[in-house]
Amino acid sequence: MVWNRKIAFINLSTGKVSQKLVSKTMRTLYLGGRGLNMHMLYTLLKPKTDPLGHENVLFVGAGLLGGIPCLGSGRCDIAAKSPLTGAVGDSNIGGFFAPELRFAGFDHLAITGKADKPVYLLIKNGEVEIKDASHLWGEDTFETQTVIKRDEDDQNIKSLVIGVAGENLVRFANVRTGMKNSAGRTGMGCVMGSKNLKAIAARGTVPLDFAYPDELLEYCKQMNNMITSTRWAKAQSRWGTMIIYSNTNTTGLIRTRNFQLNRLEEGEDLEPENIDRYSIGTSGCYGCAVHCRHRYVLREGPYAPLYGEGPEYTSLGAFGTMVDCKKMETILVANHLVNKYGVDTLETGGLIAWAMELYEKGILNDKMTDGLKLQWGDEEAVYEMIRKIAYRDGFGNTLADGFRGAIAKIGNGSEYYAIQIKGMSNLHSDERPTPSFALGIATSTRGADHLRSRPAIDLYGLPEDLLKEIYGGSVATDYNSYDGKSRMVWWQELLYAITDSIGTCKFQTVFCAVHAPKWKEFSKLIQLATGMKLSKAQLMDIGERIYTVERLFNLREGFSRKDDSLPERYFKEPTPIGLPAARNKKIDRKKFNKMLDEYYELHGWDNNGIPTMETLKKLHLDKEPSNLT
């Protein structure tokens, strides 16, 4: 039963481990996964904690519904104070780790302190063991997992690992599991590296009981049918998230050459069907009927033979459009490299694209880049930069500190060209024609990010009555419009907070599909799995509570309304090309600010983005430790 799953508190400095059950009250307030992680992050960390210090805590959390046979229930949430942004650090990872952690008897891990030598954690049927990882230090993310399985003589072990980038404290190093899955954002791999923690391995056979197993099984089947019947899931099953490229590149919603263009001309080779040249089939995370990633093989060329999984739409932009590389093969190689070294694909591509624009503008020169010519479309320069970043070699060392560190070092007006918010790079999407997307990346608690709120269905031009039915208020059909878009972002933020807390996949709720499972279905799944009865309104309150806790954390760290903004270029430079709906568009500052006001109001925060006392009381947050006065 979910009720007998524990939290393990692990101190790597002292080697002490203690265990505690998750109380029912905490479950009803935060569910699990991201929700509980955020609660613990806010309550256990002191303000102004050094993200790389021993006092930062790394939280690993399986979702409340982790393990059920539907909706990709293998998601795991990893959190800490971010060494990249100084704000909420939080990243979600698929694969098979979270269910295995649950089968090992745990739902959450809270890892503090710092080991004096490289270690890994072995979590097995209720026991936590800290083991020597000296022989794993320096290994890539694939080999590390292979060696752990071999050492423990168990092929069913699932591990969260870091690569050399995490060891070298690259501020956007990720945490990985399997061949493909990465908790990419906010530098959680860097936090692991700072603790000398190379891996967390889990294996267990403790059954997970449900309140109503037969009914749950039947309902899960319905859920799988519900999601796989949507067009979006069908396209995903076939091509993965790369399918988005076909639409967005045609329209002109993809930033190209960093932020100079909004469409990749002659970008046909990046069309998703070209993955068929390399694909041997698709692959799914735990409990997923959609299976959105390709298993690809490069059989020819200097990097062959190479087996990899993915690539995501994100990598298509990171190593394709943003750096002006136009070959599918480049994406596959670069995707493999970032996975091997363990760095965030998006942040890496964003930084390289920025450096290329600086090089073009003369802000960077050969002397500063160790002689590397950072020219658009040069894939070898991209591969070399990925390696340099992961090893903090030469100019790579500058970029390895993320936008904030690199801007401080490079100066000379470089900040203007950086497409980042709160110190984190934005996706390769161009949000100038879509105010809803623009507001979402501005308000995201973890820095520029699409996965906190993206209402991708905004692009569908859905009828207003349907939008009203979904969002509970008036929302304009036109994606160029600012009307009602604050409501859209707010609603999606709450929904994704719940998705991340029950541990299911965002692509299997209202992301790109209208008729995907949402509040009602989540409510029923929770009831059948755990017996807890939570209405839609209660779930929305939980989502609000989680988002507000994240907000409180950021406010405590010194973030405020001024940080909920966009890079200046969004307001100043109109989009140069694309279809009429995407061409000659920029964000109107006045309208954007109005949207932000409305957005704060929907959350119950004041004009400065500070939660009102009334809101805090309503969410039972008024007694939480807060330095807000």
Place this chain on the structure above:
Amino acid sequence: MQKILAIDPEKCTGCRLCETACSIHNEKTCAPERARIHVTKWENEGIYIPMVCQQCDIPICETVCPMHAVKRDTDTQAVIIDEKLCVGCRLCVQFCPFGAIGVNDKTKTITKCDLCGGEPVCVKFCQPEALQYIDTITLNQRKRRAAAKKFSEYLKKMLITI
């Protein structure tokens, strides 16, 4: 027509829905270890092969069972174990070449795939149809057609050229 639980590893995406659904259906709990079907993986090469009882014509489990507890279901032709006769010696577990017979870690009873009485739950959950409950004639027909497809395309091209 006799149906079999046919496996197509090329279609398997490795999601383990079959294991999870099997364990919930048969054991009323989520414990893949107790499932009758298991996806065996070579993760670094992207190879996934679901392994389950093949319902052999000459079941080794039946041959080695000293209690004659291994029988065949007359409807589904599934090899089943009569719990009343089983003494838990686990000879079947040791001798099954597919690792398809398990022991419930709690009740210590022997578990194996019984084709869910003719409606295998794993098949219902397998979206990519890597698992099919299908008669051998249809299965072979489909396989022949898939294999011959390339040849047919070649012939079509030849005919048009001529």
